Amino acid sequence: MAANKKLLILAGDGIGPEVMQQVERVLDWYAKRRAIGFDVSQGLVGGCSYDKHGTPLTDATMGEAMGADAVLLGAVGGPKWDSLPFDKKPERGLLRLRKDMELFANLRPAIVFGPLADASSLKRELVDGLNIMIVRELTGGVYFGSPRGIETLPDGTRRGINTQVYTTPEIQRVARVAFDLARLRGRKVCSVEKANVMESGVLWREEVQKLHDADYKDVELSHMYADNCAMQLVRQPKQFDVIVTDNLFGDLLSDCAAMLTGSLGMLPSASLGAADARGRRRALYEPVHGSAPDIAGKGLANPLATILSLAMMLRYSFALGADADLLEKAVANALSAGYRTGDIMTPGATKVSTGGMGDAVLKELDKLAA
Numbered sequence: 001m002a003a004n005k006k007l008l009i010l011a012g013d014g015i016g017p018e019v020m021q022q023v024e025r026v027l028d029w030y031a032k033r034r035a036i037g038f039d040v041s042q043g044l045v046g047g048c049s050y051d052k053h054g055t056p057l058t059d060a061t062m063g064e065a066m067g068a069d070a071v072l073l074g075a076v077g078g079p080k081w082d083s084l085p086f087d088k089k090p091e092r093g094l095l096r097l098r099k100d101m102e103l104f105a106n107l108r109p110a111i112v113f114g115p116l117a118d119a120s121s122l123k124r125e126l127v128d129g130l131n132i133m134i135v136r137e138l139t140g141g142v143y144f145g146s147p148r149g150i151e152t153l154p155d156g157t158r159r160g161i162n163t164q165v166y167t168t169p170e171i172q173r174v175a176r177v178a179f180d181l182a183r184l185r186g187r188k189v190c191s192v193e194k195a196n197v198m199e200s201g202v203l204w205r206e207e208v209q210k211l212h213d214a215d216y217k218d219v220e221l222s223h224m225y226a227d228n229c230a231m232q233l234v235r236q237p238k239q240f241d242v243i244v245t246d247n248l249f250g251d252l253l254s255d256c257a258a259m260l261t262g263s264l265g266m267l268p269s270a271s272l273g274a275a276d277a278r279g280r281r282r283a284l285y286e287p288v289h290g291s292a293p294d295i296a297g298k299g300l301a302n303p304l305a306t307i308l309s310l311a312m313m314l315r316y317s318f319a320l321g322a323d324a325d326l327l328e329k330a331v332a333n334a335l336s337a338g339y340r341t342g343d344i345m346t347p348g349a350t351k352v353s354t355g356g357m358g359d360a361v362l363k364e365l366d367k368l369a370a
C-alpha cells in the first residue's frame with residue numbers, strides 16, 4: 001500500500017516524547033507486518049515549541065496539522081512554563097489546534113481492562129467490565145466564549161470574566177456524534193448540563209431532545225445534571241453507555257471517569273471535526289493523561305494510553321477497524337501476561353519501564369499476527 005496517509009506527530013512536553021517513541025515502534029510494526037504505511041512528520045507543540053520559537057504553536061506547524069490526515073499528540077505543559085503569560089502557555093498550543101481544526105467532538109472512552117479492575121479506587125464489582133464513552137464538546141462553551149478577560153474596576157479591585165455560550169448547531173453536531181456512537185454500542189445516551197441554573201443548559205437540553213426526537217428515536221436518551229452525574233459516576237458507573245456534555249463539564253467528568261479505570265495512563269482520546277465531502281474528518285488523537293513532569297525522562301511513564309490513541313486513529317481516521325482491534329488486543333494481552341508500568345503495578349505483576357511495555361505490546365502483536 002502506498003504511504004499516502006499523512007500523519008503529524010507532536011510529542012510535546014514531559015513524558016510526551018518517551019511515550020511517543022513507543023508509538024513509533026508500533027507504527028514501524030504496522031508498516032513492516034501489515035503493509036500500512038504512514039507519511040510521518042514531526043513537529044513541536046507546547047513548552048518545547050515556546051523554548052525554540054517563542055510560541056506554543058507556530059503557524060507553520062498549525063498549517064501542517066491542517067494538511068494532515070491525522071495528528072497524534074503526546075502531552076503539553078510543565079512547571080517550567082507555568083509563569084508565562086496566558087497566550088504563551090503550552091496549553092494554548094493544544095487549544096489552538098482544537099479550535100483551528102474545529103475538533104468539536106472529543107471522544108473519551110473509560111474502559112476497565114479486566115486485569116486492572118483491582119487498580120480502581122472503587123470496588124471491583126462496580127467497575128469490572130466498565131465501558132463508557134464520554135463525548136465532550138471541545139471548541140465552544142466557557143473555555144472559548146467571549147467576553148473574557150481580567151479587568152480592573154474603578155475602585156482598583158479586579159474582575160475575571162468568562163462566558164458560557166452555546167448555539168443550536170454547536171449542540172446538535174456534538175449530540176449527533178454521541179447518538180451515532182451509541183448506535184454502535186449500547187444505544188443509550190445521557191446528556192449532561194446544569195439546566196436547573198444555566199440558560200445555556202436549558203438550551204442544551206432542549207436541542208439534544210429535539211435532535212433525538214427527529215433523528216434518533218431508536219436511541220434511549222436521558223438527561224442529568226452535571227453534579228448528579230459526577231456522583232453517579234462513582235456510585236454506579238455501569239449505568240452509563242454514552243455521555244454527551246459541554247466543554248467544562250466534559251473536562252471534569254472525563255477525568256473522574258478516567259480514574260474509575262484505575263489509571264489515567266490507560267486512556268486514549270480522539271478529537272474529531274466535521275466530515276468533509278469525501279467523508280474525511282480532521283482528527284487529533286491524544287492520551288488523556290498530561291505531561292507528568294515529575295516522572296518525565298525516567299522511563300517510568302505508561303505508553304499504553306498513547307498506543308491506544310493510535311488504535312483510535314486507525315479506527316476513526318483510516319477505517320482500519322480490524323487493525324485497531326489487533327492493537328487493542330495486543331495491549332489487553334500484554335496486561336494479561338502480567339506486564340505493568342509503575343502507575344498500574346499490583347503485587348505479583350512484572351514491573352516494566354516505558355520501553356519494556358513497548359516491547360510487551362510488540363511481542364503480543366507478533367504473536368497475534370503469527
Ligand code: IPM
Nearest residue numbers: 076077091092094095251288
Ligand atoms: C484536557 C486538558 C486540557 C483541557 C488542558 C491541558 C487545556 O485538561 O484535555 O482535558 O482543559 O481541555
Ligand code: MG
Nearest residue numbers: 250251252255
Ligand atoms: Mg482535562
